[in-house]
Amino acid sequence: xxxxxxxxxxxxxxxxxxxxxxxxxxxxxxxxxxxxxxxxxxxxxxxxxxxxxxxxxxxxxxxxxxxxxxxxxxxxxxxxxxxxxxxxxxxxxxxxxxxxxxxxxxxxxxxxxxxxxxxxxxxxxxxxxxxxxxxxxxxxxxxxxxxxxxxxxxxxxxxxxxxxxxxxxxxxxxxxxxxxxxxxxxxxxxxxxxxxxxxxxxxxxxxxxxxxxxxxxxxxxxxxxxxxxxxxxxxxxxxxxxxxxxxxxxxxxxxxxxxxxxxxxxxxxxxxxxxxxxxxxxxxxxxxxxxxxxxxxxxxxxxxxxxxxxxxxxxxxxxxxxxx
Amino acid sequence: xxxxxxxxxxxxxxxxxxxxxxxxxxxxxxxxxxxxxxxxxxxxxxxxxxxxxxxxxxxxxxxxxxxxxxxxxxxxxxxxxxxxxxxxxxxxxxxxxxxxxxxxxxxxxxxxxxxxxxxxxxxxxxxxxxxxxxxxxxxxxxxxxxxxxxxxx
Numbered sequence: 408x409x410x411x412x413x414x415x416x417x418x419x420x421x422x423x424x425x426x427x428x429x430x431x432x433x434x435x436x437x438x439x440x441x442x443x444x445x446x447x448x449x450x451x452x453x454x455x456x457x458x459x460x461x462x463x464x465x466x467x468x469x470x471x472x473x474x475x476x477x478x479x480x481x482x483x484x485x486x487x488x489x490x491x492x493x494x495x496x497x498x499x500x501x502x503x504x505x506x507x508x509x510x511x512x513x514x515x516x517x518x519x520x521x522x523x524x525x526x527x528x529x530x531x532x533x534x535x536x537x538x539x540x541x542x543x544x545x546x547x548x549x550x551x552x553x554x555x556x557x558x559x560x561x562x563x564x565x566x567x568x569x570x571x572x573x574x575x576x577x578x579x580x581x582x583x584x585x586x587x588x589x590x591x592x593x594x595x596x597x598x599x600x601x602x603x604x605x606x607x608x609x610x611x612x613x614x615x616x617x618x619x620x621x622x623x624x625x626x627x628x629x630x631x632x633x634x635x636x637x638x639x640x641x642x643x644x645x646x647x648x649x650x651x652x653x654x655x656x657x658x659x660x661x662x663x664x665x666x667x668x669x670x671x672x673x674x675x676x677x678x679x680x681x682x683x684x685x686x687x688x689x690x691x692x693x694x695x696x697x698x699x700x701x702x703x704x705x706x707x708x709x710x711x712x713x714x715x716x717x718x719x720x721x722x723x724x725x726x727x728x729x730x731x
Numbered sequence: 732x733x734x735x736x737x738x739x740x741x742x743x744x745x746x747x748x749x750x751x752x753x754x755x756x757x758x759x760x761x762x763x764x765x766x767x768x769x770x771x772x773x774x775x776x777x778x779x780x781x782x783x784x785x786x787x788x789x790x791x792x793x794x795x796x797x798x799x800x801x802x803x804x805x806x807x808x809x810x811x812x813x814x815x816x817x818x819x820x821x822x823x824x825x826x827x828x829x830x831x832x833x834x835x836x837x838x839x840x841x842x843x844x845x846x847x848x849x850x851x852x853x854x855x856x857x858x859x860x861x862x863x864x865x866x867x868x869x870x871x872x873x874x875x876x877x878x879x880x881x882x883x884x
Contacts, residue, residue, distance in 0.1 A: 441824040444806035451737070451744050451803065459752040460811060467761060467815045 586619050593619075669695040739796045740803065743789065747781045747804055760808070761817055770809070770818050771826050778804050778827075779834035786839050794845065801831055 452460070582590065593612050600609050621628040669692050677694050678686055686694075751757045756777055763773035778801050785791045785800065805827050812818040836843045 441806050441809060441822075444802050445810045448744070448803040448807040448810075451741050452748070453745070456745060456748045456752075459748060460807075463752040463757050464811055464814050467758060471815065 582619070582623050586623055589619055590616060668692065673698075733795075736795055736799050739791075739793065740799045743785055743791065743796070743800050744803060746789075747785075747800065750781065750784075751777070751804075751808070757808070757811060761812060761815065764812060764817050770812060770822055771830055774805060774808050774827050775830035775834055777808070778831045779838070782831070782835045783838055786835075786842060792842065792845065794842070797835070797842070798832075801835070802828065805831065 593616050597609065597612050600612075602609065621631075673695050674691055677691050677698075751760075760773045760777045764770045767773065781804060782797055782801055785797065791797060805824070809818065809822055809824070809827075836846070
């Protein structure tokens with residue numbers, strides 16, 4: 408091949424060697440017209456080359472759009488997260504969502520419901536135990552002891568017993584297809600959540616499950632409401648500092664045989680004189696002492712009147728009068 | 732452009748097109764342009780590699796053909812970058828050509844020697860105040876732009 412020379416550049420159309428070598432950058436740019444060369448390059452392309460170029464450009468444009476879309480989604484996601492976080496902090500939860508959280512019904516799977524049933528059973532057991540202790544020597548006391556034991560058993564193992572607190576297990580609730588599907592979705596989500604991290608959502612889901620069970624079984628709701636009312640009564644009574652049992656049904660005050668100087672019979676009698684009140688040993692002893700003093704005074708009074716009925720009407724003075 | 736040159740450039744142009752657009756060279760180059768925010772070096776490097784390959788693999792040493800191929804590829808790449816929204820009009824076309832030619836000459840001593848041996852080039856070099864192109868594999872500076880030659884007083 409013959410060695411080409413720079414003078415060969417002059418054959419490139421209107422680009423002359425002298426122009427190229429001797430020009431400044433700006434002059435050369437004017438000679439080497441980018442647009443003209445692009446047109447020339449375009450004319451050299453066949454359809455296959457066009458498709459190669461177009462495919463490469465399209466691929467890059469799609470990738471760029473994808474990146475832009477991803478950035479936009481990320482941006483919107485961050486904004487949404489920030490908004491949700493703000494609403495949560497401000498307590499602006501949706502009312503319906505709040506209601507669902509509050510709607511804790513008697514679902515065996517519900518921790519709240521279990522706790523409520525357990526608390527109620529324990530409270531009932533405690534009351535029954537008190538009654539049994541108060542009348543342990545009576546037939547009623549024996550029955551109360553039995554009830555207390557039953558209540559304790561129920562409280563300790565409410566699920567094993569298959570009774571109490573678990574209405575829907577006694578009689579399986581019939582769910583429709585929609586409710587089954589809803590439960591399935593909730594259970595699936597529940598399984599994926601992590602206790603401790605997702606407690607709030609777990610509570611919401613359990614509330615939603617409870618609502619489904621309650622909608623399918625009104626009796627379960629009634630049972631739950633009853634338990635809840637009972638617990639509220641107990642709590643209110645505790646706060647008020649009085650017993651939760653009406654005076655009519657109040658068990659006899661717990662007594663002890665060991666109150667110094669007071670016979671057991673008197674202790675029981677005094678206690679029964681104050682239904683609805685819990686008397687301390689000291690109070691009972693004081694009352695017994697007061698009664699004793701009163702009785703002694705009464706006896707003394709009676710004795711005096713019996714021995715000398717004229718004591719205050721001149722008889723004593725008369726008897727003391729020394730005959731002159 | 733001379734039809735004879737065009738006939739020689741066209742198959743080389745098509746071969747280069749395949750490497751650029753089918754084998755992913757364009758994508759890599761566009762990434763570099765985006766990352767660096769500059770089109771001169773990435774385009775110069777890509778085109779100089781293609782010219783190198785054309786010289787060494789295809790045995791083409793015709794400076795007219797090589798120059799025409801380089802210019803056409805640069806113009807085409809700039810058009811593509813503009814289409815994908817990376818560059819806009821007003822790119823330093825002359826800088827890219829100058830940079831590309833320097834890279835080509837630095838890696839192709841044979842081409843540099845051809846230029847050096849050409850009396851017409853020597854004459855042109857003296858016109859711009861330069862010396863004879865050194866017979867090394869170092870690219871003669873300013874051959875195309877008319878700038879000072881490396882080592883010039």
